[in-house]
Amino acid sequence: MTEGKVSAEALLILVSLAEGPKHGYAIQQDIEEVSGRRLGPGSLYGAIARLETARYIESLADEGPRRPYRLTPAGSRALSVELDALKKVTAAGKRRLATR
Amino acid sequence: MTATRLLALYPRSWRLRYGEEIAALLGEERLSLSLVVDLILGAIDAHLHPELAGPVLAAAGVGTLTGPQGRPRRWSLVLMATLVVVFLFYGGLYAYRAQTQATPTVPLSQALSDVQAGRVKSVLIEGTRATLTLADGTIRRATLPDREPDPLGHATLSEAVTAHNNVDPVHPTELRFGGSEVLNPGALASMLVAVLGVLLPVLVLVTLILVTASIISRGSRHRRYESLARIADLRDRGVLTDDEFQREKRKLLE
DSSP: OOTTOOOHHHHHHHHHHTTSOBOHHHHHHHHHHHHSOOOOHHHHHHHHHHHHHTTSEEEOSOOGGGOOEEEOHHHHHHHHHHHHHHHHHHHHHHHHHHTO | OBGGGGGGGSOHHHIIIIIHHHHHHHTTOBOOHHHHHHHHHHHHHHHHOGGGGTHHHHHHOGGGGGSOOHHHHHHHHHHHHHHHHHHHHHHHHHHHHHHHHTSOEEOHHHHHHHHHTTOEEEEEEETTEEEEEETTSOEEEEEOSSSTTOHHHHHHHHHHHHHHHHHOTTSOOEEEEOOTTOOOHHHHHHHHHHHHHHHHHHHHHHHHHHHHHHHHHHHHHHHHHHHHHHHHHHHHTTSSOHHHHHHHHHHHHO
């Protein structure tokens, strides 16, 4: 993942972890609750691996299968940038829909 | 079979790093199509990006670096290749069925008039089924009224061929009687060509992807491991302090 480029799955994970550290299952549940989208384990951990490599998230002490992840400061910044960008897109979309 | 078995498709480094967590996520979940697709795509992604599972090496220490990493990896590639072959098999089967269904079946009266008009190159009669190869190469099927004792269909078609050959000996129609499911060589060849035509590009593409993925991952890993061995050696000889070694190692594995 290059700086500033976050996939849709990664964005959902960042949003989920903004609430506090969570392990994989909790992330999956939270994302389903927030977005209605159920991420399969393959796509979930694909995104987690990328976020970890980008140092946007980090795993807390090795707790085996229930290893929790948390947002790093860089991850918070990236999330904030992404959300601002999304806000612009949302605003533009709504404006254009209204003037149709 | 539980979904956890599919984790074998992932490269070893991934399984070391995330295997336990993904297994916990899967629990005893039964295989569903979406789950299989998700895990297969995830495994392909993991093979293409082995560097993403990098941090585990730093966490696990150098000991695991020199471990036998090749075998399980190759094994999971074989498993993936097997899956691909299975998919291709079904693809081939589908292509084959599409091909055989493409041969139109015509009424017997039409077959008879084709023979009488001299448009038919050869007729193959197998039980109640007649396969007509026309002069322009197209193949048609006709169903004869009943099994052999019935003289109506069987005899009429072969009689029509004989009659035509008497009238027009220059362009005779070849008449053959076959076993129940004998394919004539021409149809078999064109079917094979069709099946190969479908399979070959896919096969080449898949092979290319797998080979590229394995070359990329092996190459970059080997290079990194060689560098690691070198800096470990430098540390052992006291050239690098332990802190410096750790920093270099982290840089290498990122």
